[in-house]
Amino acid sequence: MTTAEWLDIGWVDQIPVRGSRTVQVEGGDDIAVFRTAEGKVFALLDRCPHKHGRLSQGIVHGGAVACPLHNWRISLSTGEALGEDKGCTPTVPAKIDGGRVLICRAGTLKAAA
Template sequence: MFTGDWLDIGPIDQIPLRGSRTVPVAGGEEIAVFRTGDNAVFALVNRCPHKHGPLSQGIIHGHSVACPLHNWSISLKTGQAEGADKGCTPTVPVKVDAGRVLICRAATLAAAA
């Protein structure tokens, strides 16, 4: 369901605390939507900048996710690798409106370019 340029991906409670879900985007890359322990919501392209591991399968700690392949820590806010690691995963604007999670469709397509 589209609301303007935002793609409604469902209720926030369908994303577990300290968990994620993935959203396939026609013409774009798969997006991982994360919900942290303090109920913040973030969205990133679902690939680590190192070896393209699926970030949605990583462990969330604070506002970061650990890549399941090589344990790189990626900031959920900026997509930047943290610590000594270098690289960046594209972020996608996300918001919660009336308990529903929405991601910016235009950003999902731009991330694929």
Template sequence: MTGDWLDVGALEDIPLRGARTVPVEGGDEIAVFRTGANRVYALVNKCPHKKGPLSQGIVHGDSVACPLHNWVISLSTGEAQGADVGCTPTIPVQVLSGRVMICRESTLRQAA
């Protein structure tokens, strides 16, 4: 991956099967998720259904259930699962030396 990376904190600061949020000046808030298997994903913090805060949902496997209407969103693709249709933008993320990095360029594109 190329691009400018933004350090959003230590991996250990994100609870297992949980999330934390990252504000983006002039853009949509980003939710950074950590699964029970210690995988990390980042999505725009809005469900494609009614814009519910995905960061407040329940993480199970590589998905999150929206707290408003229980839509299940894939953390890897942002796609709604099952019969639901819609997509939440994903943000490239990587972990380097225990620090979580998100692609700054992608967060700026989301703001446009």
């Protein structure tokens, strides 16, 4: 349920396992919401720190996503580029409650702004 703190964006099984869906934010950038093989959800600004690739379109493996443009690996939990690359994508707190995916309202506004 959407509250002052959390935005209810849908059922968790609407996101493919090892995949991602986006949330459009009016007046801002999209938020990418990921679901890992372990069943956890993470939300990040849908923009690679490198050349702004759409992370939602990358291959999800372990706790990271590979950007579709140049294969940078971005940590889903911190938004940090992994390995030799340097850079960070804003993250948005996300959780599953009763099968629904909730993302933090304030975090969404801050990341998408």
